[in-house]
Amino acid sequence: MELIEEILRASNLTLASKEVIRNKGAGGIDGMSVKDLEEYLSKNRETLTNQIRSQTYIPQPIRGKDIPKGNGKVRTLGIPTVVDRMLQQAVLRIIMPQYEYMFSSYSYGFRPKRNTHQAVAKSLEYINSGYQNIVEIDLKGFFDEVNHVVLLQLLYRKIKCKATMTLIRRWLRVPIEQNGKLVKRRKGVPQGSPISPLLSNIILHELDAYMEEQRMKFVRYADDFSIYCKTKSQAKFQGNEVYKYLRDKLKLPINRDKSGIRRPINFQILGFGFVPTYRKGEKGKYQLVVTDKRWKTLKMKLKEITRKTSPMSFNERIEKLNQVTRGWINYFKHASINQKLADIDGWLRNRLRYCIWTDWKKPERRRKSLIRLGIPHGQAYAWSRTRMGGWAVAQSPILVTTITLERLRKRGYISMLSLYQEVSVNNYKNSLFPKF
Numbered sequence: 001m002e003l004i005e006e007i008l009r010a011s012n013l014t015l016a017s018k019e020v021i022r023n024k025g026a027g028g029i030d031g032m033s034v035k036d037l038e039e040y041l042s043k044n045r046e047t048l049t050n051q052i053r054s055q056t057y058i059p060q061p062i063r064g065k066d067i068p069k070g071n072g073k074v075r076t077l078g079i080p081t082v083v084d085r086m087l088q089q090a091v092l093r094i095i096m097p098q099y100e101y102m103f104s105s106y107s108y109g110f111r112p113k114r115n116t117h118q119a120v121a122k123s124l125e126y127i128n129s130g131y132q133n134i135v136e137i138d139l140k141g142f143f144d145e146v147n148h149v150v151l152l153q154l155l156y157r158k159i160k161c162k163a164t165m166t167l168i169r170r171w172l173r174v175p176i177e178q179n180g181k182l183v184k185r186r187k188g189v190p191q192g193s194p195i196s197p198l199l200s201n202i203i204l205h206e207l208d209a210y211m212e213e214q215r216m217k218f219v220r221y222a223d224d225f226s227i228y229c230k231t232k233s234q235a236k237f238q239g240n241e242v243y244k245y246l247r248d249k250l251k252l253p254i255n256r257d258k259s260g261i262r263r264p265i266n267f268q269i270l271g272f273g274f275v276p277t278y279r280k281g282e283k284g285k286y287q288l289v290v291t292d293k294r295w296k297t298l299k300m301k302l303k304e305i306t307r308k309t310s311p312m313s314f315n316e317r318i319e320k321l322n323q324v325t326r327g328w329i330n331y332f333k334h335a336s337i338n339q340k341l342a343d344i345d346g347w348l349r350n351r352l353r354y355c356i357w358t359d360w361k362k363p364e365r366r367r368k369s370l371i372r373l374g375i376p377h378g379q380a381y382a383w384s385r386t387r388m389g390g391w392a393v394a395q396s397p398i399l400v401t402t403i404t405l406e407r408l409r410k411r412g413y414i415s416m417l418s419l420y421q422e423v424s425v426n427n428y429k430n431s432l433f434p435k436f
Contacts, residue, residue: 003161007094008049016090017041020082020194028081029063029177037082048083055166059084062190064178076144078176078190088171088195091164096198098158103201104208109222110197116270117334119221120288123228126217127264127274128285131228133235134267137242138258142223143200144188147251148172151189151203171195197222203250210245214238221270235261272335288335295340298328302344306351308358308390317355318412321348325416333423341417352413353403354394373402 006012017037027033032040041048051057062078069075080088103111108119127134139145152169159165172189175182189196200222207225211218216238217228227242229235239261246252264274264286271294274286304310305320312320360366367384371377375398383398393399405415 002163003094003159004053004163004167007090007164008052010045012090012093013041013045013049013086016093017086019089019093020086025085026063026065026079028079028084029061030081032082034082037086040083041086052087052167053163055163057167057170059170059174061175061177061182062193064176064183065192075191076176076178077192079192080171080174080190084171085194087167088193091167092195092198095159095164099198099202099205103205104212104220106212106218107201107205107208107220109220109224110201116221116331119219120269120272120334123219123226123269124274124286124288126219126228130284131217131230132264132284133229133232134262134264135227135229135235135239135242136259136262136267137225137227137239137246138255139223139246140253140255142252143191143196145253146187146189146200146203148187150249150251151199154202154206155199168195168199206250207242207245210249211242214241216242219269224270226267226269232261271332275336290332290335290337290340294332298324299344299347302348302351306348306355308355314352314355314359314411317352322412322414325414325419329416329419329423333420337420338417341420345415345417348416349405349408349413350391350394352408353399354390356403357390357393357399370398370402375402 021034021037024034048057060081060083062080062084065077065079066074067077100111106122108114108116108122148169151172152165155168156165159168171193173185175184176190177183189199204220204223204225208218208220211227219226219228227235227238229238239259243254246254265276267274268291271291273289273291275289277285277287279285301324302321305317305324310317357366360369363384367380370380370383375383379398383393386393388396405413409415
């Protein structure tokens with residue numbers, strides 16, 4: 001059976017459409033939503049498949065959407081139509097297994113049963129084994145710079161089906177709508193397309209194979225990769241060799257400003273940093289911490305949820321807080337962050353007290369609420385009419401001793417430190433991470 005026939009098999013298209021519906025997401029340039037996909041497929045399946053077989057199918061332009069980055073810049077996502085997303089998912093389901101078995105064991109991004117924690121664990125293993133001169137290479141706008149000729153040549157090595165190759169090539173070349181204008185694309189793979197992660201891994205697999213051939217120790221997660229060396233001279237040599245390979249073979253530019261040789265204390269990977277353990281008998285060993293950038297992002301999210309002017313009930317605040325903190329803790333559970341979490345918790349509880357004080361609004365309600373919390377009548381009256389600002393009251397003994405951690409817990413609040421300690425109890429039993 002030709003590859004295109006496997007892709008267009010009714011069962012494969014059905015599973016692909018269910019995947020797109022499950023992932024939700026915005027509609028493309030044609031305005032069709034994921035809710036309309038099943039109906040569209042039932043009415044147009046035969047026409048659609050015949051067009052693909054005869055190579056007359058033309059994908060619609062993708063819709064550009066700018067997403068703000070943490071550094072103040074924007075990243076442009078390319079959102080294909082729902083139909084094209086379904087077709088890409090169908091192609092992905094068939095060709096992914098053909099590539100997965102050959103990918104490097106040191107590649108962790110966009111792959112089944114592989115994740116960021118494995119990449120970070122491998123990085124920590126290298127560092128604690130003495131490979132502490134780290135070559136960090138930043139690919140300049142990787143997804144926007146992928147050379148189509150190089151990529152298509154690599155694809156053709158395994159995909160000999162002309163109809164499938166035509167379909168992929170047209171997806172690569174389809175224009176993107178930006179500010180109401182269609183912009184031609186002669187390079188790059190659009191971020192937001194289901195097939196883009198696989199295509200990025202296919203081209204960067206060549207780099208993996210080269211580094212393995214040169215016996216380099218490396219970790220790659222999507223377009224983020226780093227090389228680990230014993231000495232600085234070795235790091236310089238291997239960094240230059242990789243730079244030339246990327247430039248000459250894969251036609252990928254490097255951001256020189258963000259690339260260089262790092263020591264562990266100045267190196268970051270996927271939101272994690274490294275600091276010495278400072279324990280007896282563990283000289284030269286490092287443990288994981290969370291980068292300042294990630295702490296800042298977390299505080300901004302928590303601040304937004306606990307903003308006194310945010311129109312939500314206290315229970316809604318707690319629910320949103322718990323969602324954010326659970327996800328964050330589960331991601332950074334391998335880092336040593338006890339003290340910082342304790343500081344965040346104290347600050348967050350004061351934010352919640354401030355919200356409660358603001359919700360009470362009028363002096364009389366504040367007085368009655370304080371009395372219910374056990375404050376003597378005279379003291380409650382005086383505090384209910386205080387001229388202190390709300391933030392100062394939230395940190396004062398009058399609220400700290402009444403709106404206690406225990407009372408907040410009864411309302412559903414879960415402290416980040418207790419959550420961290422909970423997930424860390426059995427974290428290291430079967431973990432790749434050493435416990436320091």
